[in-house]
Amino acid sequence: MDIKHMHHVAIICSNYEKSKHFYVDLLGLTVIHETYRAERDSYKLDLRIGDTAQEIELFSFPNPPLRVNQPEARGLRHLAFVVANMEQSVRELESKGIQVEPVRVDPITGNLYTFFADPDGLPLELVEVIGE
The missing domain is CATH 3.10.180.10 (2,3-Dihydroxybiphenyl 1,2-Dioxygenase, domain 1)
Incomplete structure (x- = not known):
């Protein structure tokens, strides 16, 4: 296996408009694609990080479970x-x-x-x- 670099990180948000504003307007990430998926009542926003090929996929879903907010917990x-x-x-x-x-x-x-x-x-x- 020859892994070259990370392609993207996926984030599920609780408030799509608020998170879109944060990542696009405040942090300055560039919108690549924005898709509303009616069958899932979900948005998917692909964002480019700087001048790289690396991306963040920002998802919204109805009623996602809360994140464990302990920095030393397992996972991301x-x-x-x-x-x-x-x-x-x-x-x-x-x-x-x-x-x-x-x-x-x-x-x-x-x-x-x-x-x-x-x-x-x-x-x-x-x-x-x-x-x-």
């Missing part, structure tokens, strides 16, 4: 996005009313990182790769 822990300038990125998020944790330094890599959350509490991370 968080999504991480690389940014060019941590300080500028944090200021931009905060100017849009998004609460961001204090920036920390990874003791192993030396990279800067911080966390914030999407409208459903899904942990999202920003990483500034030092030397990149």
